[in-house]
Amino acid sequence: MPTRKRKLLCAAPAAQRSEALPKQPRQRTRPKEADRAGPQDPEELRSQYFPDQHENEARLSSNFFNQPCVDLAKAFLGKVLVRRHTDGTELRGRVVETEAYLGGDDKASHSAGGKRTERNVAMFMKPGTIYVYPIYGIYLCMNVSSQGEGAAVLLRSLEPLRGQDVMRGLRAAKRREGAKTLKDRELCNGPSKLCQALAIQRCFDRRDLATDADVWLEEDSKTSGTAEVVSAPRVGIDSHGEWATKPLRFYLQGNPCVSVVNREAESKLQVTDRANQAKTRGQFETFLMF
DNA sequence: GGTGCGATCGCCT
């Protein structure tokens, strides 16, 4: 049985668990791989002389993450998550689907009722702190804390932009031999797939997305169009009563990398759109006839 | 394409 290899998902989970609580966000450190000789990429050469993020004007800072949970969940859409992999490859993906977990009254949240444990303490840390947790024994999910006690945004899906072959390799390593080759749109279309494809490991828990050397968020350099944002119930929380139905999942309509499409929510959006369009044309009465 | 089900183990009660 190859089950023990799953323990290799992250090299340092035990050390992570043994750390004192609560804990400050990790200080930004130069990755070991940056010390290797002979970087070929001009961007890497530049970063030798400017080891901090100052060279990256597109990078989003702490201010961006310091907003209410629902606002942040929507603001994430269209932004680009970047991961500098251990081999030096830059893996990039546009965020196309998120969920808001509010803490407090939100019974579906790990921090419901203000519950703070060794596992979820990152949800209570400053906005922008990464919360990585294992689920179903074999997968990981990545959240980012927002304003609000115990509130965080779950990153559910990315549209791969760069490094797709490396992502495919990382995904394939967790699948059985002989499985069919994944299409680009299947690389990051789910919260745990995203973590696999970007090599987001358990040891990223409690790190700061605003300052970390290995993972960060950028403004999209290209205008990604004007896709509508769909609001729909969150996925996989059916047992949490009324909180299961609240529209706290957000995704870019029509994007093929969204993990779960909700036609009902989209049809409501269409009606709203048509109503708004009709209103702006001063033809609302005409619209109501249909 | 959609649906149903088993895998698998850390965390929490």
Add this chain to the structure above:
DNA sequence: GGCGATCGCACCG
């Protein structure tokens, strides 16, 4: 000891 913010695969139409 039970459950879970998931996934992959087999099966069906």
